[in-house]
Amino acid sequence: MKPQSMSNLFRYFLLSLSAAIILVPFYWMINTSLKTNAEILRIPPTLFPSEFRFQNFADAIVKAPILTYLLNTVVVALSVVAISTVVSVLAAFAFARLNFRGKQILFIVILGTMMVPQEMLIITNFMTIADLGWMNTWQALIAPYCINAFNIYLLRQTFKQVPDELYLASKVDGVSNFRFLRKIMLPLSKSTIVTVMILSVIWIWDTYAWPSLVTTKDSMRLVSNGLQNAFTNDSGRIQYEIQMAASTLVILPLVFLFLMLKKYIISGMVKGGIKG
């Protein structure tokens, strides 16, 4: 075998291995979601459902207000995407193109917030939200996600790759900064912006600790919390097959979104100089 194909073989082996590691939990979720309650308790566990029980999905929708959770999540995700994208784009443009006093320091401070674990911020954020009397409100769920240091960083890197001359040319022609951003920067950075939007959606979809802190009412819960709490039977035992069916339902929109926008996400990551 030629050395070239040997190294390819090794590469594919590594890729297959990491793909397997990532895919196994997904497989197990779907596997579980189709089993009967009895089969779940069987030891050793079965790799494939002996009998498909699609009823689990119907049960999941009926047993818990999973549709309400989904709707809540969509509302929060859309709001966060709208606000944080606008904020990130404007901030990134300022960092990439404009000159103002303290630009470098401010940028380092924003990058610095990426080093602080989210869990540490939760306490102070919670105190702020509680003081504002925002418990169980939309703004409590939305506000903390509106500024995203990573998105600002990724967009700034992308904006910086747009040649200076394009900016200078439009300056000579009397084009305002805002118009240049809208007409030139944004179309040229489309894929990164889509990436940033998707990342925000995923972030909201997956977020757990914060929404469970600031919401106490079922009507304000997001999917992640709903999944945790809703599927216990009368004896206090979690009904895994229904929980997994609900989980499958919950990730479906994300999977579709990803497949639809795959092209943008990958080129956006590459463009930003960060290989995902």
Next chain:
Amino acid sequence: MQVRLEQLTKAFESRKKDSVIAVNKLDLTIESGKLIGLLGPSGCGKSTTLFMVAGIHDVTDGKIYFDDRDVTELSADKRGIGLVFQNYALYPHLSVWDNIAFPLLNSKDMKKRLKKQFAEQHSNSPNYKAYINKLVEDAAKLVEITAYLDRKPGELSGGQQQRVAIARAIVKSPSILLMDEPLSNLDARLRIQTRDEIKRIQQQTGITTIMVTHDQEEALAISDEVIVLKDGLLQQQGAPQDVYDNPANQFVAEFISRSQINMVHGKIATNKLYLGQEEWFPLPAPLMDQEVTIGLRYENIKHAMENIERSFTASVTAKARIGGISTVQVRLADGQQITLLNDHDESLRESERLNLVVKPQSILVFNQKGEKILQC
């Protein structure tokens, strides 16, 4: 429009060292309607000067006048200039039409001006939109890219892209057109073609044009006037042929000749010029005794039949032929090498002794500082 620079200076601040002076007290007048070649080696401050005229770099000191208007503090968009960049700077996601129309559609001032023009002119266009379209098409016609208006810049060749960039710069009828190395991203054949295009477009529009270039041939070929800069200092300004024939100093002589010049060591002693160690001829006017460098262009050295006045002898050391140009190298008595064009005499043999003369008015004598002290 006339462009006048008065003591124009640009210093770039640098944190670690002293500031770098890119342009040093430049005094220049550029007459209206001329095509000017701003020429110099890289780092001489020519692009910096251009960008100061454009209003992209601010000025450290000095003044810029367009006619009698002081524009030093004016922002770029208020100066009424068109700017063409080395890398074209076209908007890649927009069609050629959209690129050319961009300056017309995206500036408030421009819109106001165009609306007024449209109202006043009672032009043949039925409506404002058609008027804009006509302006775009006129510009496209001028640079001969009407066939490509629907394409994206990426689908055009480098030369076509540069034409689009020129069309975008002239569509708003600027009073001054500024071009930063417009040809240096093109291959040799396209460069000559586009160079002649620029000349034609400039003559057709009559816009005062400043073209920055590091290529003397480019500048000499199409400019009405060249300006030579070095280290941010003006070296010489004049008609191309005049600058070529009468360089102001050793730098200009060497730069303009593109190494087709011999710089021979010599001296002046008791009012006689020495080529190497050999006495050559008496000076036409007295000069101080000193070491000198004598500049002799390849094409100005000729064979002489016999030992006539101002001739000198040298022996052939090598012959070379590059394409249609044939040169011969000769050695002076003190060992210095001189190259000259070998016009017709193919029969030259090695170590053959030649009598050589130099065309009148083309012996350039420079002192140790590189200043020209004599041309005869």
